[in-house]
Amino acid sequence: MIHFFGNKNSKVFAVQTTKELTTETIAKLTWLFADQPKINEASIDAFFVGPRAAMITPWSTNAVEITQNMGISDIIRIEEFTAVSEGFSDFDPMISEKFKSLHQDSFAIDIQPEAIIEIDDIAAYNNQEGLSLSEEEVEYLESVAKKIDRKLTDSEVFGFSQVNSEHCRHKIFNGTFVIDGEEMPTSLFKLIKETSKQNPNDIVSAYKDNVAFIKGPKVEQFAPKTADKPDFYQTQDFDSVISLKAETHNFPTTVEPFNGAATGSGGEIRDRLAGGKGSLPLAGTAVYMTSYSRLEEKRPWEQKFEAGDWLYQTPMDILIKASNGASDFGNKFGQPLITGSVLTFEHKENAASSEAEARRLGFDKVIMQAGGIGYGKAEQALKDTPKDGDEIVILGGENYRIGMGGAAVSSADTGEFASGIELNAVQRSNP
Incomplete structure (x- = not known):
C-alpha cells in the first residue's frame, strides 16, 4: 500500500x-x-512530476535506509513528487514522468514478458534496433541460421551484437593492421601489452581481470578477529596489492552527461570491487575531452569558426553535468573523486583550402575516462578456476531495458540511430 505525506499543492x-x-x-x-503531515486520502487527483514507476531513485534508497535506522520497518520505497500544471513539460523524460494522479498503483508495473520473435531479415532487424552489426556479421548470422536450419531469435541476434561489439571485443585494437600495403607484425593491443611484458617489475595481474594489481606494502590491519560474528578487534599484518583501473564512457557521457559519467565512475568502482577475489576502492579521478566550451569571449582560438550543431548537449553542458555525475556517484558510494583534468580541442584541417575541402576535427563525441586506485590482499589478487560443484551467487536488483544495448550503440557514430535507441542505451545512476 502507498501512504502520502506533504502538501498536495506543492510536494x-x-x-x-x-x-x-x-x-x-x-x-x-x-x-x-x-x-509534513500524512494526507488521509488513498489517491490524489492532480498533476505531478516524479520518478518513473520502474526506476527506484538513489534518493529513495537513502530515504528507506534512514527509516530503517530510525527503527521503522516494512517500508519498501519512498519517492518525491512535485505538483505541476497540466501543460508542464520542463522535466527530464529519461528519469521522470508526469502523472495525472497519485494512487495505490503508482508504483505498480504490469508488464508481461514479450513473446520470442524469430528474425526473418537480420539486416533489417540490425537497423531497427541499432545493433551496429557489420555486413560481414549479418552474413555470418545468416549462415548460422542456415546451418542450424532455423531462424535466429531476437535475443540471440541482440546478444551476439553486444558481445561481438567493438566495445567488448576490441576488434580494431585486436585487428591486423596494414599500413602502406604492408601488414604490421603486431596489433595495437599487443603493443599496449608490450610494456608490461618487457618490464613486469611489480605487476601481479594485468590484462586478465577487470582491474590491474601491482605489489603493495605490508599493511597493519585493525579489524575484528572473525567476520561472520561479533568478535574482539586485533591488529594483523598482511601483504597488500594496489589496484589501478580506468573506464571509458564516451558515448553515454556524450548523450546524457550526468548519468553517463556517473555510471563511468560506477563502472570502475564495480570492476575494482570484483578484482581478483575482491578488493576495495579508495579514490577516483575523471578526465573529460570535449570540443571548445566557448565559455569566454577573450579566447580568439575558439572563435575561428562556428560552434557545431550539437545533437544532445553542448560542450559546456557536458563539462558541468559530467563532472557533477562522476563526483556524485563516487562521493555517495564512499570513494571521493579527488582529481581530474579537462582538454578542449577543435581544429580545421586544410583551412587554407576551399571551404568544401576543409575538414573540422574535434572531440564532438566526448572522451570520458573514470579512473581510480584501491587496495586488496595479495592472497586474494588472483581468481581461482571454477570447479564442478561450485555454487554461483548472482548479486543485483531488477534489470531494465536501459543500458542493455550500450555496447553496440557506443560502437557507432553518435546520431547514427534514432534518439530513443541512443538514450535507451545509457544506464541510469544509482550508487
Missing part, C-alpha cells in the same frame, strides 16, 4: 509499505519529512 512524499502505519510510525515520518 508529496509517497511511502510504499507492506502493512498499515502505526501512530508512532506516522509521527516519525511526519518529523522526517520536515513536519
